[in-house]
Amino acid sequence: MLISIGMALLGGAIIGMAASVLLYLVGRVCGISGIVGGLIAPTTSDKAWRMAFIAGLLLGGVILVWIAPASIQSPIDRSLAVVALAGFFVGTGTLMGGGCTSGHGVCGLTRFSIRSVIATLMFMATGALTASIIGWIHRSTP
Amino acid sequence: MRIVISSFVAGLLFALGLGIAGMLNANKVIGFLDIGGDWDPSLGFVVVGAITVHSVLYRYIIRQRSPIFAPRFHIPTRRDVTPRLLMGSALFGIGWGLAGYCPGPSIVAVTSGTMPTIVFNGTMLLGMIMFQWLERLHVLRRGREDKC
Numbered sequence: 461m462l463i464s465i466g467m468a469l470l471g472g473a474i475i476g477m478a479a480s481v482l483l484y485l486v487g488r489v490c491g492i493s494g495i496v497g498g499l500i501a502p503t504t505s506d507k508a509w510r511m512a513f514i515a516g517l518l519l520g521g522v523i524l525v526w527i528a529p530a531s532i533q534s535p536i537d538r539s540l541a542v543v544a545l546a547g548f549f550v551g552t553g554t555l556m557g558g559g560c561t562s563g564h565g566v567c568g569l570t571r572f573s574i575r576s577v578i579a580t581l582m583f584m585a586t587g588a589l590t591a592s593i594i595g596w597i598h599r600s601t602p
Numbered sequence: 603m604r605i606v607i608s609s610f611v612a613g614l615l616f617a618l619g620l621g622i623a624g625m626l627n628a629n630k631v632i633g634f635l636d637i638g639g640d641w642d643p644s645l646g647f648v649v650v651g652a653i654t655v656h657s658v659l660y661r662y663i664i665r666q667r668s669p670i671f672a673p674r675f676h677i678p679t680r681r682d683v684t685p686r687l688l689m690g691s692a693l694f695g696i697g698w699g700l701a702g703y704c705p706g707p708s709i710v711a712v713t714s715g716t717m718p719t720i721v722f723n724g725t726m727l728l729g730m731i732m733f734q735w736l737e738r739l740h741v742l743r744r745g746r747e748d749k750c
Contacts, residue, residue: 464624464644471623472651478615479652480659485608487669488676490616492706493730500727501734512606513613514709520617521713524626531621532711534718535628535702542700547708547722549697551729554705557690558678561704562616564691566652570660571677578683583695590699591635599639 479567482513491563492517493554537598557583604671617710623648626711628702628718635699 479490486509488495499510524531535543554560557579559568564583568576624630624645634645668674698704703711703722712719 461642461644464642465647468623468644468647469651471619471621471625472648472653473655474615474619474622475648476652476655476659478612478619479656480663481615482609482612483660483669483675484663484666485670485672486605486612487672487674488609489678490612492704492709496705496709496727497730497734500731509605509609512609513616516610516613516615517617517706517709518613518713519610520614520621521626521710523614523618524621524710525713528621529714531624531626532714533627533629534711534714534716535632538628538632538701538718540717540721543718544721544725546697546701546703547725548729549693549700550703550705550708550722551697551726552733553690553692553694553697553729555690555730555733557687557692557694558680560694560706561698562706565649566656568678569649570653570656573678574681575678575683575687579687579691582688582691583698586692586695587635587699588637588695590696591632591702592638592699594699595632595636595638 475562475566479562479570489563489567491559491567493560494558494563497555538594553583608671616706619652620707620710623651625707628707628711631702631707632699635702 482488482490488509495510495513498504499507499514521532550560557564559576559579561583564576564579569580620626625648630642631645633640633642664675664677701718701722705726708719708722708726712723
């Protein structure tokens, strides 16, 4: 548990560093759903930095698959249908709510944005409720 | 070009941070959100680490006249708590609790090539495209620009 917490803190610090690099050099807030949303919208003209950021994410993934494959794991007790529904909810929900864990949770909370505080409380609550209900069902069915 | 390279480096750092933090293990994320059973609170410290570092640097960065490679900062200024914000965040949370992926980790994890990550990214993009399409339809009907 202590190692897990230490890794979480270190990883979090690197995420905070990444958000700072993007803001300091490019002037953009590091919200992944917003970056992707702007990339797929036909009206945005600033696609280059968005594509580069996503390419960086993907290279990071390739490096992790190569040197630390155990760090990436798919949910073991969720059917593909549930995963498909989940993706749809995450896609529509983050664009409707104007942000996700990174945009609201890291960058928004740093700015003390009231919208981000409310959004983070909301998705933490519904996320915990959903996972806890499913977990409870799994545990109570033999 | 400098903007592209900077964004690329930020994305790369972000992905490595997610991996080290444990956010790419959907089972660990589910174990963090599922407060019954063997609750694993460790992922709560990801946001502690991220906000600690970003708060210090953020306060320095916004005192600058402009970003290094771009003409100005793009920082959200809205303060209105709308039904859309609440409903969207609630829906996102449900999806997060269902599969253990939020947008950043899901994109990084797709490089593992597993079926769940491919399916999740597919339906997430579909959801985003559909939402943007409905929104444009809505704006056209109302005949006004209602951008968020």
